[in-house]
């Protein structure tokens with residue numbers, strides 16, 4: 009079971025000053041309006057109504073945060089989050105490029121987005137969701153170029169791949185990786201940019217995306233396991249230096 013399945017709604021933010029004062033790593037889903045961000049978050053978190061998904065573009069207008077960890081509190085929405093157990097936050101960013109939004113509102117979103125991705129220290133990585141039929145619109149490139157200087161990873165997810173033939177999908181994947189590889193820093197070094205195909209409809213790429221996101225946000229570095237491992241090692245050392253035979257070499261007690 010993916011740890012992402014523990015996700016629960018955390019908070020909605022409309023101004024940078026209201027960003028959660030958490031220190032856990034964050035991963036943000038960015039992309040054009042209608043690219044399929046909310047749908048993908050719902051699928052990856054295995055919860056139908058977690059993030060808003062809609063046929064009306066421009067639906068996600070604020071930054072919605074979801075928490076992973078804090079375990080059981082997810083079942084009791086009104087319980088305060090157990091901050092000690094919080095592992096990471098997932099941010100569903102407002103979609104950009106929606107034509108029918110008025111000038112001021114659009115500017116507000118773009119500033120919110122730009123400032124958030126460039127300045128948020130806790131932001132560990134960006135998931136850039138692009139419709140596989142038309143990746144790298146101007147605003148996608150804008151987003152990529154805002155974030156690239158941070159040196160943090162970007163994982164591109166090419167959504168709605170069910171709309172492409174197998175050949176078209178293979179080609180767009182290859183072209184996208186080539187485009188990502190063409191970005192280099194001042195020293196000519198490439199950036200940690202990766203890409204995959206995805207379809208919520210056909211459930212393609214879910215495992216790949218889950219594994220990548222868990223890796224990027226450090227959900228695989230399980231502190232509980234680390235503690236267990238340390239305890240096990242201590243136990244092991246104790247067994248070896250102990251005076252009796254280890255317990256597990258005892259003969260079966262019956263039959």
Ligand SMILES: Nc1nc2c(ncn2[C@@H]2O[C@H](COP(=O)(O)OP(=O)(O)OP(=O)(O)O)[C@@H](O)[C@H]2O)c(=O)[nH]1
Nearest residue numbers: 042043044045046047061062066067068103208209
């Ligand atoms: N065919 C197909 N349609 C999809 C897929 N994923 C999402 N959609 C559809 O695309 C539309 C937009 O999806 P959303 O998840 O709401 O998009 P969004 O990126 O969150 O949009 P904003 O909130 O406006 O930024 C919805 O009608 C979804 O049903 C997919 O994998 N395949």
Ligand SMILES: [Mg+2]
Nearest residue numbers: 045046060068
């Ligand atoms: Mg959305």
